[in-house]
Amino acid sequence: MRYKYFDIILGLFVGVLLISNVASTKIVQIGPFSFDGGTILFPLAYIFGDILTEVYGYRMSRRVIWTGFASALIMSIVFIIVGKLPSAPDWNNQAAYDQILGLTPRLVVASLLAYLAGEFSNSYTLARMKVSTNGRWLWLRTIGSTLIGEGVDTMIFVLVAFWGILPRDLLIAVIVSNYVFKVGVEVLATPLTYSAVRFLKRSEGVDAFDRGINFNPFSLRG
Numbered sequence: 164m165r166y167k168y169f170d171i172i173l174g175l176f177v178g179v180l181l182i183s184n185v186a187s188t189k190i191v192q193i194g195p196f197s198f199d200g201g202t203i204l205f206p207l208a209y210i211f212g213d214i215l216t217e218v219y220g221y222r223m224s225r226r227v228i229w230t231g232f233a234s235a236l237i238m239s240i241v242f243i244i245v246g247k248l249p250s251a252p253d254w255n256n257q258a259a260y261d262q263i264l265g266l267t268p269r270l271v272v273a274s275l276l277a278y279l280a281g282e283f284s285n286s287y288t289l290a291r292m293k294v295s296t297n298g299r300w301l302w303l304r305t306i307g308s309t310l311i312g313e314g315v316d317t318m319i320f321v322l323v324a325f326w327g328i329l330p331r332d333l334l335i336a337v338i339v340s341n342y343v344f345k346v347g348v349e350v351l352a353t354p355l356t357y358s359a360v361r362f363l364k365r366s367e368g369v370d371a372f373d374r375g376i377n378f379n380p381f382s383l384r385g
Contacts, residue, residue, distance in 0.1 A: 167367060175211060176215070180231045187274070213289055215227055216290050216308075219369060220376075221290040231278070239275075245264075280316065281319070288308040302353050302357075316345075317342045322334075
């Protein structure tokens, strides 16, 4: 079946993911909260993930998640390779490049592991909750799946990326701040999520219920 808006959501999802990965190289502080810069935008990836699973189903979301993973992996490899290539004699910005885009293997692994575990946890939880609630209480599904998905994502990323680098107190502050901020964005965005879901279900003529499907995240079929 050909959908009118699926490719647009796919493109936005991947764009949000890639921009968030680059922005996450900076730790920012706003008031009492300390978090990586990608946190400002990254919650949108989970909102898109909720919309994709709610409207198109887990199987379509699974394809989007792997597309995002492949894109992020390619981006990271290219950044690392470009950083290792010799600079032109009159180009004096290697240090700046290394500071912003010179991704370490540890940061790449942390980002990719957290992304896969968090997104699949989010999508799986929402899909199963939709079946168990018979499609009622969308707000419960979006918030409930985000509590699990964002929790998994935040813990894995911060611990793998910054354990032994950041002081323990800052590490805990980053985890808590990231989690609270991401979940808070999801809760505040609930009315927009409702509107997007209603529009897409009406326009696409689809409302997927994931009964009897294969939830294996490594399968791209059935």
